[in-house]
Amino acid sequence: xxxxxxxxxxxxxxxxxxxxxxxxxxxxxxxxxxxxxxxxxxxxxxxxxxxxxxxxxxxxxxxxxxxxxxxxxxxxxxxxxxxxxxxxxxxxxxxxxxxxxxxxxxxxxxxxxxxxxxxxxxxxxxxxxxxxxxxxxxxxxxxxxxxxxxxxxxxxxxxxxxxxxxxxxxxxxxxxxxxxxxxxxxxxxxxxxxxxxxxxxxxxxxxxxxxxxxxxxxx
Numbered sequence: 162x163x164x165x166x167x168x169x170x171x172x173x174x175x176x177x178x179x180x181x182x183x184x185x186x187x188x189x190x191x192x193x194x195x196x197x198x199x200x201x202x203x204x205x206x207x208x209x210x211x212x213x214x215x216x217x218x219x220x221x222x223x224x225x226x227x228x229x230x231x232x233x234x235x236x237x238x239x240x241x242x243x244x245x246x247x248x249x250x251x252x253x254x255x256x257x258x259x260x261x262x263x264x265x266x267x268x269x270x271x272x273x274x275x276x277x278x279x280x281x282x283x284x285x286x287x288x289x290x291x292x293x294x295x296x297x298x299x300x301x302x303x304x305x306x307x308x309x310x311x312x313x314x315x316x317x318x319x320x321x322x323x324x325x326x327x328x329x330x331x332x333x334x335x336x337x338x339x340x341x342x343x344x345x346x347x348x349x350x351x352x353x354x355x356x357x358x359x360x361x362x363x364x365x366x367x368x369x370x371x372x373x374x375x376x377x378x379x380x
Contacts (some may be wrong), residue, residue: 165267183346184217186318188275192226194233196264196327200225200232203346207241210234212258215348229328232349246281247312248345255341257289257334258308259303264353265328268297273309275350275374276302276319279310279336287337288343295327317342326353330364341360 166369184201191199201215201224208235213224225232237257245251264272276291291302302319310316332349 176285178230183279183310183314183316184277184348185310185316186351187307187348188273188350190273190354191350192350193327193352194354195228196266197224197314198229198232198261198263198351199348200227200261200350201348202234202254202259202290204234204241204252204344205267206250207243207252209287212348215346221371227261227263231265232262233260234258234347235260235331237344242343246314246320246343248314250345252313252344254344256337256338257344257347259332259349260329260349261332261349262329262350264326266326266353266355268325270326270353272323273350273354274302274319274321274323274330274332275352276332277316277346277348278319278344279314279316279346280344282336282340282342287316287340287342290335290337290341291324292333292335293321294333295323295329297325297327301312354376 165301191197200213201217202213203212203215211232211271212231215224235258237252237254242251242253243249252334274293278289280289288307293300293302300321302321304317304321306318308316
C-alpha cells in the first residue's frame, strides 16, 4: 500500500511539472511549412535581452524554431523573481516586449500570429492587452481563449491574421494599469502563407460549377 501511494505521488508530481509547460493551445498550422516559427520563454533567468529559453523547441531544447533569426525578449517593467506564487522564473510587469524575426514574403501573402501567455494578476482575472507593431501593420490581437489552470494561474491565447507578411513583429504586452501581472511563460507562433489571386478564385469557381453541371448531365 505504501509503495502504491508513493507511485501515485510521483505520478502526480510528474503530471504537475508537465502541466507547468503551458503550451496548452498550439496553433493547428504549427510546423506546417518552412515559414512557420515557434518560440517559447520560460524566464529561467532574469537577463534582458534574452533569446527564448523554453525547454521544448529547437535543437536540444533551444527554445525556438525560427530560420529567419534569433527572437528576443526585449525586457519588461517591474522585476524578475526566481520563485513566486508556486512557479519558477516569473516576471512582475506592467509592460513587456518581444522582437520576432520571421518570413517577410510580401504584400500578396497573409500572416497569422498566435500567442499564449500564462499569468496571474493580483487575485483578479484581468488579462493583459497584446499589441503587434511591424513595418507593415500595427494593431491589437484578439483574446480568443482564457482558462483557469489547476494551480490558480490563467492561460490566454491571442490571435490575429495580418493581410501582409512583414519581416518582423514587435509584440507588446500591457497590463491593466495599475495592476501588476506576474507572467510565467510566453509562447509565440507565426505563419506566413500565400493567398490565391482573384483570377485563381474565379477559375476555381468556374471549375466547381462545371463539375456540378457535368454531374447533373450524367444523372
